[in-house]
Each structure stands twice: as C-alpha cells, then as structure tokens.
Amino acid sequence: MPQISQIAATYASQIFWLLITFGLLYFGIGKLMVPRVQGVMDLRESKIAQDLASAESARIAADTTEAAWNADMDAARAAAQAEVAAAKARATAAAEAQLRSADADLAERVAHHDVAVANAKAAAMVNVQTIATEAAQELVQRLAGVTVPTEAANEAVRRQLNHG
Amino acid sequence: MAAEGGKIDPMHQFLIEPVLGQRWIVGGYDVSFTNSALWMVITLVVLWLFMLGGMKRELVPGRWQAAVEGFTGFVQNMLTSNVGPEGKRFVPYVFSLFMFILFANILGLMPVGIVPGWHPFTVTSHLTVTGVLAIISFSIVLIVGFGRHGFHFFSLFVPHGTPALMVPLIFVVELMSFLVRPFSLGLRLFVAMTAGHILLKVLAAFVINGINLGPGYAVLITVPSFVLMLGITLLELLVAAIQAYVFALLTSVYLNDAVNLH
Numbered sequence: 001m002p003q004i005s006q007i008a009a010t011y012a013s014q015i016f017w018l019l020i021t022f023g024l025l026y027f028g029i030g031k032l033m034v035p036r037v038q039g040v041m042d043l044r045e046s047k048i049a050q051d052l053a054s055a056e057s058a059r060i061a062a063d064t065t066e067a068a069w070n071a072d073m074d075a076a077r078a079a080a081q082a083e084v085a086a087a088k089a090r091a092t093a094a095a096e097a098q099l100r101s102a103d104a105d106l107a108e109r110v111a112h113h114d115v116a117v118a119n120a121k122a123a124a125m126v127n128v129q130t131i132a133t134e135a136a137q138e139l140v141q142r143l144a145g146v147t148v149p150t151e152a153a154n155e156a157v158r159r160q161l162n163h164g
Numbered sequence: 165m166a167a168e169g170g171k172i173d174p175m176h177q178f179l180i181e182p183v184l185g186q187r188w189i190v191g192g193y194d195v196s197f198t199n200s201a202l203w204m205v206i207t208l209v210v211l212w213l214f215m216l217g218g219m220k221r222e223l224v225p226g227r228w229q230a231a232v233e234g235f236t237g238f239v240q241n242m243l244t245s246n247v248g249p250e251g252k253r254f255v256p257y258v259f260s261l262f263m264f265i266l267f268a269n270i271l272g273l274m275p276v277g278i279v280p281g282w283h284p285f286t287v288t289s290h291l292t293v294t295g296v297l298a299i300i301s302f303s304i305v306l307i308v309g310f311g312r313h314g315f316h317f318f319s320l321f322v323p324h325g326t327p328a329l330m331v332p333l334i335f336v337v338e339l340m341s342f343l344v345r346p347f348s349l350g351l352r353l354f355v356a357m358t359a360g361h362i363l364l365k366v367l368a369a370f371v372i373n374g375i376n377l378g379p380g381y382a383v384l385i386t387v388p389s390f391v392l393m394l395g396i397t398l399l400e401l402l403v404a405a406i407q408a409y410v411f412a413l414l415t416s417v418y419l420n421d422a423v424n425l426h
Contacts, residue, residue, distance in 0.1 A: 002178040003290050003358065010180045010200070012193035014292040017201035021208045022297070025264055030256030033215045037236045038255065040221045040229075047223065 132157045172372060174365035178289055178358070200293070203285045207268045214267075235263065239412065246416040247423050254419055257304065261297065262412035269357060269404030273397065288407075289357035291350065298350030301415045305345075309422035320425050349414055356407045360400040367393040 133154045140148045182196040189195075218225075218232025225233055239259045243251030265288055272286025287293050309317040321338035322331055367389050374385035 001175055001358075002180060003292075003354070006180055007292060009194065010198065010290075011292045013195050013198050014180070014200055014290060015296055016193070016195040017197070017204050018287075018293050018296050021201075021204040022260065022264060022300075025208055025211065026257065026260045029212060029215050029263075030260035033219060034236055034256050034259050036221065037215075037218060037233055038240065040223075040225075041233055041237060044223055 129154070129157055129161065132161070172365070172369035174362045174369065177283065177285070177361060177365060180290075199283065199285045200287055200290065203268065203271065203287050207264060207271055207287060210271065211263050211267050235259070242413060243416050243419075246413070247420045250423055251416065251419065254304075254416070258412050258415055258419075261301065261415060262408050265297070265353065265411050266405060266408035269408060270401065272357070272361070273400055273404060286357050286361055288353055289361055291354045294350040294354040295346075297353075297411070298346040301349060301411075301418065302346040305415075305418045305422045308419065309425075312423065313425060317422070317425070320421055345414075345418060349411065353407050353411055356403055360396075360403055363396055364393065364400065367396065 133150065136157055137148050137150065137153045140146055140153070180198045180200050182198050183202050184197070187194060187196045215232060217228040220226065220229050222229060236255075236259065239262055240252065240255050243254055243258055247254065268287040272284055272289065274284055276282045276284045309320070313319075318335075321335045321342065323334065323338070326334050370389035371386045371393065374381045374389065377385075
C-alpha cells in the first residue's frame with residue numbers, strides 16, 4: 001500500500017502542496033467568494049421579505065379603501081332613501097292640502113247655490129200666492145159677484161196653503 | 165494500472181511520483197510537484213471555475229449560480245443547525261473543507277485514464293492528506309474551544325449529572341474519545357476512498373483478464389464484473405459525496421462542542 005510504504009518519502013511533498021492548495025482555497029474561495037455568494041443570498045432573502053411586506057401593506061391599504069368606499073356608499077344610499085321619503089311626505093301633504101282647499105271651495109259654491117235656490121223658491125212661492133189670491137178674487141167675483149178685498153183673499157189663500 | 169506479466173496491481177493507482185520526473189529538495193525535504201500535488205491543483209482550479217460561474221450576483225439566479233448558492237446554503241444550514249447562529253463564522257472553513265474533499269473525491273473517479281498518458285489520482289485516498297485536514301479541523305476546535313472558554317473547556321469531558329465518584333473515570337473516557345476524533349476523522353475518509361478504488365481496480369482487472377483468457381471466460385467473468393463495476397462506480401460517486409458530507413458534518417459537530425460546550 002503506497003499510502004503507508006511511501007509515507008516517509010512523500011509526506012513532505014503532500015503536506016507542502018496540500019497547505020498551499022488548501023490555503024489558496026480557504027483564503028481565495030472560502031474567505032473571498034463565499035461571503036459574496038452569501039451576500040447575494042441574504043440580499044435576495046431581504047428583498048423577498050421586503051416585497052412580501054409591501055404586498056401585505058398594499059393589501060391592507062386596499063382593504064381599508066374598500067371599507068371606506070363601502071361606508072361612503074352606505075351613507076349615500078341612506079341619504080338618498082331619506083330624501084325620497086321626505087319628498088314623498090311633502091308630495092302627500094301638498095296633495096292633501098290641495099284636496100282640502102278644493103273641498104272647501106266646492107262646499108262654499110254649493111252653499112251659495114243653495115241660498116240662491118232658496119231665494120228663488122221663496123220668490124216663486126210669493127208669486128204663487130199672489131197668483132192664487134188673484135185667481136181666488138176672480139173666482140169669487142164670477143161665482144158670487146162679490147168683490148173680496150185683496151187682504152182677505154190673501155189671508156184665505158195663505159191659510160189654505162198652510163193647511164195644504 | 166500497471167500490467168506486469170498479465171498481473172494488474174490495484175495498488176499502483178495510489179503510487180505517488182513526481183510529474184516531470186524531477187525532484188525538488190528544499191531544506192532536506194522533498195517537495196516535488198507530484199501527481200498528488202497536480203490533482204490538488206486541478207481540484208483547486210475546478211472548484212475555482214465552479215465558484216466563478218456562480219459570481220454573477222444576479223437577483224434571480226441562473227442554473228450555475230443556483231448550484232453554487234445551493235452548496236453555500238447547504239454548508240451554511242449545516243453549521244447553523246449544528247452550531248447555531250454563531251456557526252456562520254465557520255462557513256468559509258467548512259465550505260472549503262467540504263468542497264475540497266467533494267471535488268477531490270469526484271475528480272478521482274473521473275475516467276481521465278482514457279486520455280493517453282493521464283492517470284486519475286484521488287488526493288483524499290492518502291492518509292497524509294486526510295490526516296492533515298483532520299488535524300486542521302481538530303486544531304480549529306481546540307483553538308476555538310480554549311479561546312472562548314479557557315480551562316473551562318475541560319468541562320466538556322464531564323457531562324452534566326455525573327456522580328462525583330465517577331468524574332475521574334468519565335473524564336479520562338471522554339478525553340480519550342475526544343483525542344481519537346482526528347484519527348477517526350482522517351482514517352474514515354482515507355479508508356473509504358482507498359477501499360472503493362481498490363474494489364474498482366480489482367473488478368477492472370477481472371474485466372481485462374477475462375477478455376484476455378478467451379470468449380468463454382469473457383462471458384463468464386467480464387460481463388458480470390463489468391455490470392458490477394457500473395453499480396460500484398455509482399455507489400462510489402455516492403460515497404464520494406457522503407464522505408465529504410460526513411467530514412464536514414463531524415467538523416461542525418465538533419465545532420459545536422467547542423462553541424457551546426454541549
């Protein structure tokens with residue numbers, strides 16, 4: 001086995017070259033290159049963490065915006081409903097008032113007409129009485145040849161009318 | 165593979181020899197640029213190219229960058245889950261360790277032998293290399309442990325709730341198990357790599373020798389050996405990754421002891 005039989009002759013060379021190559025490896029690659037690779041890895045990790053954090057904050061901002069928008073919409077809807085209800089109430093009140101004034105107007109006009117009708121009726125009744133009185137006077141004169149005073153005839157007609 | 169008179173030596177792959185046949189002796193020590201050193205350099209270059217592909221630093225990673233970040237994140241997770249948030253400090257070291265062992269293991273399994281004149285060599289199949297890596301890990305554990313806790317670090321060897329009578333015995337047992345750690349760490353990787361490569365070479369020798377013995381033997385020996393070799397190769401790729409993982413995981417577990425004292 002050369003590893004053991006040759007060891008006395010080759011150990012110095014092996015150790016010498018191993019220390020040189022491993023030294024170059026440690027200081028050139030281990031100490032210079034590896035920290036840079038680690039730096040890139042750390043950078044990437046922190047970048048990913050940062051991006052995730054900003055995405056999370058953007059999500060939260062979107063949520064609050066949506067909530068604010070919802071609240072705004074609810075308020076606007078409530079205001080619109082209130083306005084509609086108020087308009088409806090106002091319209092109802094106006095219609096009732098108009099109706100009431102029309103009723104009153106009509107009642108007044110009907111009352112006027114009633115009075116006119118009553119007056120006309122009374123006038124007509126007076127006319128009827130006058131006609132009846134004159135007719136009665138004429139009838140009495142023709143039948144009995146008696147001239148009855150107008151007051152008496154009038155009185156008799158009124159009595160007869162009232163007894164009806 | 166050295167074919168010497170029809171015999172194939174499965175150990176030849178572990179032989180260390182200077183690449184250009186030149187030996188450099190510095191201060192009495194032989195520091196020749198061997199095939200082992202060559203494969204260490206190849207491992208370093210391949211790993212450097214791999215890391216270079218992941219340095220685009222884009223926010224949305226491409227495939228290559230995602231692979232590099234996957235390995236980095238894997239080591240980082242292993243340390244944070246074993247040591248806690250303080251484990252991040254050790255990411256450069258454990259990452260270097262894990263990737264060096266992983267790339268060396270996998271490069272040793274690559275079929276570069278099909279290129280004439282090239283032979284794959286597994287750096288981590290040598291006890292010297294795995295031993296040095298284990299000693300580095302163990303030294304870091306000791307430095308961090310004594311640096312943070314001073315002599316209080318020895319309380320690591322006395323678990324909570326030990327009866328006073330048992331303290332000396334438990335202390336010795338725990339100390340032994342602690343001191344064995346670098347050996348188990350280094351030996352495990354060395355043995356796993358060596359055994360896997362010997363098995364592959366033995367099966368490869370069966371395939372070659374079966375063909376050389378004639379068509380009957382080829383059907384009887386070569387075909388089953390070759391099928392088995394395919395399976396073992398896949399298994400060895402898994403072992404390459406698992407051994408690198410085990411080395412890094414145990415290092416982070418030991419670092420946890422040093423940082424948090426149980």
